[in-house]
Amino acid sequence: MDNQITKPEDFFKFKIKDFAFRVEGADPGDFITYTESKCNGCGECVLVCTVNLWSMPKDAKKAKLSSKYKDVCMECAACYAVCDKDAIDFRYPNGGAGIIIKHG
Amino acid sequence: MAKYDVAIAGAGPGGSYAAKTAAELGLKTVFFERSRKVGEKNASGCGLGQRWWRDFPEIMEKVEKLPSYRDIHSCIFKIVDEDDNLVTTISTTKTKKDAERIMYKGIPRAMSGTSIYRCDLDPLLADLACEAGAELRTSTLVTDVMKENGRVTGLVTDKGEKIEADIVIGADGAHSIVAIKSGIRKRWRKDQITLIPQIDFKCNEQRLDDVIGPAEWVWFGPFCGAYQVNFRDGFHLGLGQWLDIWALKPADMIKRVLKIPAFQAMCRAVDAEMREYQIHMLPWMEKPGKSYADGVMLIGDAGGFPCPLEGEGVWHACFTGKYAAETAAEAISNGDPTTRTLQKYEAKWRQPPLGLEYEYGKEFVALWKNSAFNPEFMKKMVQFLGELQWLNFPSPIFDWSDDHMSSFNDHLGHVLDLLPELSEFAEKYVIPMKRGISDTNREKIANMISGSISAKLPGFIPDWPVKSIVRKKLGLK
Ligand SMILES: Cc1cc2nc3c(=O)[nH]c(=O)nc-3n(C[C@H](O)[C@H](O)[C@H](O)COP(=O)(O)OP(=O)(O)OC[C@H]3O[C@@H](n4cnc5c(N)ncnc54)[C@H](O)[C@@H]3O)c2cc1C
Ligand code: SF4
Ligand code: SF4
Numbered sequence: 001m002d003n004q005i006t007k008p009e010d011f012f013k014f015k016i017k018d019f020a021f022r023v024e025g026a027d028p029g030d031f032i033t034y035t036e037s038k039c040n041g042c043g044e045c046v047l048v049c050t051v052n053l054w055s056m057p058k059d060a061k062k063a064k065l066s067s068k069y070k071d072v073c074m075e076c077a078a079c080y081a082v083c084d085k086d087a088i089d090f091r092y093p094n095g096g097a098g099i100i101i102k103h104g
Numbered sequence: 105m106a107k108y109d110v111a112i113a114g115a116g117p118g119g120s121y122a123a124k125t126a127a128e129l130g131l132k133t134v135f136f137e138r139s140r141k142v143g144e145k146n147a148s149g150c151g152l153g154q155r156w157w158r159d160f161p162e163i164m165e166k167v168e169k170l171p172s173y174r175d176i177h178s179c180i181f182k183i184v185d186e187d188d189n190l191v192t193t194i195s196t197t198k199t200k201k202d203a204e205r206i207m208y209k210g211i212p213r214a215m216s217g218t219s220i221y222r223c224d225l226d227p228l229l230a231d232l233a234c235e236a237g238a239e240l241r242t243s244t245l246v247t248d249v250m251k252e253n254g255r256v257t258g259l260v261t262d263k264g265e266k267i268e269a270d271i272v273i274g275a276d277g278a279h280s281i282v283a284i285k286s287g288i289r290k291r292w293r294k295d296q297i298t299l300i301p302q303i304d305f306k307c308n309e310q311r312l313d314d315v316i317g318p319a320e321w322v323w324f325g326p327f328c329g330a331y332q333v334n335f336r337d338g339f340h341l342g343l344g345q346w347l348d349i350w351a352l353k354p355a356d357m358i359k360r361v362l363k364i365p366a367f368q369a370m371c372r373a374v375d376a377e378m379r380e381y382q383i384h385m386l387p388w389m390e391k392p393g394k395s396y397a398d399g400v401m402l403i404g405d406a407g408g409f410p411c412p413l414e415g416e417g418v419w420h421a422c423f424t425g426k427y428a429a430e431t432a433a434e435a436i437s438n439g440d441p442t443t444r445t446l447q448k449y450e451a452k453w454r455q456p457p458l459g460l461e462y463e464y465g466k467e468f469v470a471l472w473k474n475s476a477f478n479p480e481f482m483k484k485m486v487q488f489l490g491e492l493q494w495l496n497f498p499s500p501i502f503d504w505s506d507d508h509m510s511s512f513n514d515h516l517g518h519v520l521d522l523l524p525e526l527s528e529f530a531e532k533y534v535i536p537m538k539r540g541i542s543d544t545n546r547e548k549i550a551n552m553i554s555g556s557i558s559a560k561l562p563g564f565i566p567d568w569p570v571k572s573i574v575r576k577k578l579g580l581k
Contacts, residue, residue, distance in 0.1 A: 008362040008371050011303070011378060016355060019303070019381035023140065029262070048347070050301060050354040050383050075145070076383040077279035078299045078354075081291055082347055091281065094262050095138045096243030103172075103304040103338060103380050104147035104222035 016051055017072055021100045028093030032073070034065045038087035045079040045088060054079060063087070075099050108132050110432050111259045111269035113246040113282045115142045118404030118421030119275030120229035125429035127236035131436065134267065135230075135238060135275070136259065138245040143226030146277075147302055147382035149333045149340065150222050151176065151320055153416060157213035158206045159457070160422065164218065166228055172221040172335045177318040182366060183489050184325035190366040191490040195319075219320065219335045225418075246276060249285045249400070255442065256286045256399035270441050271432040272400045275425065278385040280406035288397050294348035296389040296408065298415070301354040302342030302382045303362075308375035309337040315373045323367065326483045327360035329476040339376070344386065344415075345477065354383055388415050390465035395453070396446040401428040409453075412465035413472065420458065427452040464537055471533045484525055491518045543580065550575045 041061040045054040051074055053066040066072070075098055080090035092098070110126045112119045115137035126133040139145040156164050167173060177198050183191045203212035234240050241261075250258035250266055258268040259282075274282025278297065283289050312334060321332035323341075330343035343357055361367055370376075387408040395407045403409070404421030411420065428449055435445040453459060475481055493499060494515040503511040541549075554574040558567045575581070 008368050008376070008378065011355075011362050012359060016381045019378060021380070044350075047353065048299065048350055074381075074383050076299065076385055078347070078383075078385060080279065081297055081299075081385060082294065082350070090279070091247060092138055092245055092279070095245040096140045098145075100139075100144050101147050101380070101382055102223065103340075104143060104145075104150070104226075104382065 016074075020074060021102055022071075023097050023100060026094070026097035028070050028097040031091050031093045031098075032065060032069055032079075033089040034063075035087050035089075036062050038085045039063050040085050042084075044082040048078040048082050050074055050076065050078075073098070108134050108267065108269040109436055110134075110271045110273060110429070111267050112136065112273040112275050113259055113280075114275035114277055114404075114406070115230050115233075115240060115242075116146055116226060116275060116277055116404065116421060117229055117418045118406075118425040119273070120226065120233045120425070121422040122273050122275055122403060122425030122429045123233035123238035123240075124229070124236045125426045126432060127233060127238040129429065129433040131429070131433055133233075133238040134269075135233065135240055136244045136246050136261065136267075137230075137240065137242045140243050141227065142230040142240070142242065143223045146222040146226060147340075147384050148222060148386075148418070149331060149342070149416075150220055150225060150418060151333050151416070152218040152220060152225075153419060154206055154214050154217050155457070156218065156419065157208045157216070159419070161208050163229070163232075164208075167218055167220055167225065170220055170224040170228065172219070172224050172337070174219045174334055174336050175318045176217040176219055176320055176334075177215050179320045179322060181322045181324055183486055184323060184327075184364055184366065185486050185490075186326045186483055188325075188364045190364070191486055192493045194489065194493075216318075217320075219333050221335055229422075246281055249282055251286070254398060256397065270399075270436050271446075273425075273428050273432070274400060274402040274406040275404055275421070276406055278387055278405045280402065282400065283402050283406050286397055286400045288394050288400070288402060292387055292389075292393075292408070294350075295346055296387055296393075298344040298346050298386050298388045299350070299354060300342050300344035300384055300386055301358050302340050302384070303358060303378055304338060304340050304380040304382065305371070305376040306338045306379045307377075311374045312337065312339070315370065321370075323361050323364065324476065324482070325364075325486055326479045327357070328479070328482070330358070330361045338379070339374075344388075346388065346473070349477070355381075386410060386415055386417065388412070388469070390469050391462040392453075395424075396443065396449050398442050398446075401431065401446055401449050403428045409458075411461055411468075413468040420461065423458045424453055427458075464540060467533070467537045471537075474529065474533055481529065484522060488519065488522045488526055491515055491522065495519060539579075546578045546580050550578050550580055 039062045051072050053069045055064050077090050080088050109131035110133045112135035119135050123133050123135040179196045181194045185191050198215040203215040205214035245262040246259050247262050248260035249256045256272045274280050323330040333340045392408040395402050403424035409420040410417030431449040435441045500512045505511050554571040557570050
């Protein structure tokens, strides 16, 4: 992270992952299980995910989970919380892996 | 297979306080934390209220010595309009009489709270539990509960280990595996849970002292309320919304505050630099959910205990942790870890001081959802607060736009125009809470009103009929 680009107004230009830290080299496991057949395309997971790991491809009526989720997920569990169709199961990464919150 | 008296999922404030209490009561206790270091996964305000000095003073004495500690005496509200102009600043205050409601070692504490980072607070509490004899296992995710004939009998970890215990305590936060796997509840309803994005800023400590001092700030406006919790050398800016009325990308909600010129000015004044982005869920509901089943109890966020008015939850997690551990000790000593004994846990948390938190839960949540979380209402409220400030002495003296009486009348007119719109709100969401006014205060109000009416009546009319009518109106006998 470049220290000159951390003023509040700069936030508009930057990616959240530049401001998140994680344990390196630890395997988080498969912590999100998505059952596409249950999805009704409501799009709530797309709206609520702060790092855009859920998307709704044009023409498709099903949500899509990014293949990069293990490296980017913020572990908020909001996608699990909004999915009324039980299409998303979320269980946190393996112990000792995933994000680190330095200044909680 | 190891066998424990109590196995606890989660080493947040609730889990650690439960582990400490259980170990002190002589129970063989283990608690599991998914992070490598305790506190490493957690984010919250984290402001600790003044009552910590009443209920957990020995912990506060230790908290005061932690690196991120900032003493807090007041809360400053920055009122901002829809065009991002700072309209006015209002503040809680510190009076001697109020401060002395909580005394600790001869020092008035009822107006002194604390800000402390969770990376400081959580390890402190976990260490106290370990010192009391509890066993802590970090880097261990609880993935399931063990069950026998419907009763929860232990925990399963991501390493496949099975931990047998007489009593299981779910202290695993908002997204509680213990709550879900033991069948106490499914996911929270969307109107019971909020999502809170938060940015952490690093600041120049000296400037933070000079510009902000011992205060929390809150940014209020049509974008909802955003709290600014100030620590020794940094601050958090966060704001949230219930998931049933979620309308924006989380980061876009925070950007609404970042673009306020007064916020940016404050950032420059304290040399603020963004250093971290965090996002967490927080249960925010009228009253806690079901908190126990056979062999298992839920505490803190896992049970939905945060305050229904402002989402404070660390105090609640510690209290429920204490009650759950005490109930576990009773259940183990009388050999009955079923719901028959565990229902005593609910009886305990329903008592004051914790139980009082939920007595007005319904009204508090309704008040909040229809005020700070309703952008249209906030637009009116901001105007009203601004105008009210104009009527405040000495503001009218400094309105030189016209002769003083004319400009005063303009402001008075604005307030009077706004009142009917706000009175509907007061009628619906504030008046229902009038039953909370104590009898002593009702007595005072009744005496004041009946006294002033009687004074204006001819002397031959006795006082008692006036008094009795007024008292009846105020619900007094
Ligand atoms: C953004 C935000 C701001 C807040 N501000 C304030 C505030 O200013 N003041 C205040 O009093 N409260 C505040 N709260 C509320 C407060 O943070 C919570 O109520 C409190 O932390 C609850 O404590 P807990 O121990 O129940 O849960 P948590 O603090 O969530 O702790 C749960 C612990 O369990 C671990 N865990 C979770 N799942 C597992 C698993 N399966 N296996 C192993 N470990 C697991 C987690 O890593 C964590 O350490 C805020 C909350 C949020 C989200
Ligand atoms: S919330 Fe669930 S049902 Fe809705 S789009 Fe996402 S996965 Fe599909
Ligand atoms: S847990 Fe949060 S950050 Fe991760 S995918 Fe779900 S919504 Fe996105």
